[in-house]
Amino acid sequence: MAEKVFFKNNQHQMAGLLFLPNDLNKEEKHPAIVISSPAGAVKEQSPSVYGEKLAKAGLIALAFDTSHQGESGGEPRYLENPTDRVEDIKCAVDYLTTLPYIDVDRVGALGICSGGGYVFNAAMTDRRIKAAAGVSISDPAAWIRDGIDGSVPVEAQIQLLEEASNQRTREANGADPIYGEFVPGKVTDDMPVTLKEANNYYRTARAQHPNSENKVSMASIDKLLAFSTFQFAERFLTQPILIVAGSKADTIGYSEDIFAKAASDNKELFKIEGATHVDLYDIPQYVDPASEKLDGFFKRYL
Secondary structure: OOOEEEEEEEEEEEOOOOOOOOOOOOOOEEEEEEEEEOOOOOOOOOOHHHHHHHHHOOOEEEOOOOOOOOOOOOOOOOOOOHHHHHHEEEHHHHHHHOOOOOEEEEEEEEOHHHHHHHHHHHHOOOOEEEEEEEOOOOOOHHHHHHHOOOOOOOOHHHHHHHHHHHHHHHHOOOOOOEEEOOOOOOOOOOOOOOHHHHHHHOOOOOOOOOOOOOOHHHHHHHHHHHOOOOHHHHOOOEEEEEEEEEOOOOOHHHHHOOOHHHHOOOOEEEEEEEEOOOOOHOOOOHHHHHHHHHHHHHHHHH
């Protein structure tokens, strides 16, 4: 079962779903996992798929809408700010520590797509996170800065920053904000497979949700391009980590990158044979083995 919950992130309110095992004894202390979503997603989409799976396996899980998106607060709306995304995770941990049936020394974190990148970043400095896992992770800053294949030249990156800077001037002088799309509204043959799949997942009846508006503010650009998601992983990411990736995902390089960099002595890159990036969001033949692996990982280290 899932309970609607709210918690604070500095000056605004966050909205979450707390997934609880049916036989939970609230008189005892239990481990719990924070779930961080893909960029532009809401808690009712892939985070709920994994929240339900973890709860059925006997674990408590908290999924939430990210700042500036969905039912969570945060101005301006539709901003993707990596610093805010990392703070979201830490504030979700804050909330879990206020629940009397949570063992504050057994808190873990799970992230999906960009949420995975942010979870590993958060775990470096928030030592309350005792185990961290990611499914189909991405490095959101590198993706926007360099492109999914790393082919975007520096000159194009600087031009994008010029455009974002000029837009700040326009908005300061009364112009309306400019928004882009998290996932393409229309698919073209030359798009990366993950973007084609994201359109099928987010923009069709498969997983479309009214709170997932597929809007991202241009004010996100400078914040993303200047963020280094995996910096210091070789120094600070010492907790046990599990990375789950589809063997056919065109984003698997991000998983391999953080796996190589992490300082952890207990780290694993677990590949789901035949799965692509978005397959691991909701397709049972891929989600089930991923969930079983996550269940075993968190029960071992929390």
